Amino acid sequence: MIERRKEQRFKKKLLIATMFRNEEGEMVVEDAVYSEDISVGGLRLNFPHQVAKGKILDLKLFFFSDPIHLPAQGKVVWSEKKQALEVAAGGKKKDADSELYWVGIQFIDIDTFSRDRIIRWVEKGPEED
Numbered sequence: 001m002i003e004r005r006k007e008q009r010f011k012k013k014l015l016i017a018t019m020f021r022n023e024e025g026e027m028v029v030e031d032a033v034y035s036e037d038i039s040v041g042g043l044r045l046n047f048p049h050q051v052a053k054g055k056i057l058d059l060k061l062f063f064f065s066d067p068i069h070l071p072a073q074g075k076v077v078w079s080e081k082k083q084a085l086e087v088a089a090g091g092k093k094k095d096a097d098s099e100l101y102w103v104g105i106q107f108i109d110i111d112t113f114s115r116d117r118i119i120r121w122v123e124k125g126p127e128e129d
Contacts, residue, residue: 007040007041007042008039009037009038009039009044010037010038010039010122011036011037012035012037012038012121012122013034013035013036014035014038014043014062014063014064015032015033015034015061015062015064016033016034016035016043016045016059016060016061016062017029017030017032017033017059017062017069018031018033018045018057018058018059018060019057019058020055020056020057020058023052030047030048033045033046033047033048034046038118038122039122040107040115040118040119041106041107042074042077042104042105042106043074043104043105043107044102044103044104044105045102045103045105046082046100046101046102047079047100047101047102047103048099048100048101049099049101050079050081050101050103051079051101051103052076052079053076053077053078053079054075054076055075055076056073056074056075056076057073057074057075057076057105058071058073059071059072059073059074059105060072061114061118063117063121070110070113070114070118071111071114072107072109072110073107073108073109073110074105074106074107074108075105075106075108076103076104076105077104077106078103078104079101079102079103079104080101080102081100081101082100082101082102
């Protein structure tokens, strides 16, 4: 697999709130989405539904050790359904990830403070957060 990213990605979980308009023009708010990985240029999210490529999302990034959020705006550059994962639950198998998608987001509007805060956060070791 060829690496096409400009910045190094860090496998860190981050709570994200997102807002965007769907195809009908209605505002959609997802307030408990988690990052799969992050860099200063963007992030990969676990999302409950597919989001169209090119869609602009307003983001609020929450660090678990910090009560304030960082605002940003991102553009969906790719979206794909996660591989189905069967899990045993009460003797029955179910498709646990059947409705989850990975969504790649490129930051298109992020202030200097937020960008610097992300850099400091991703460079910290996992035991510090």
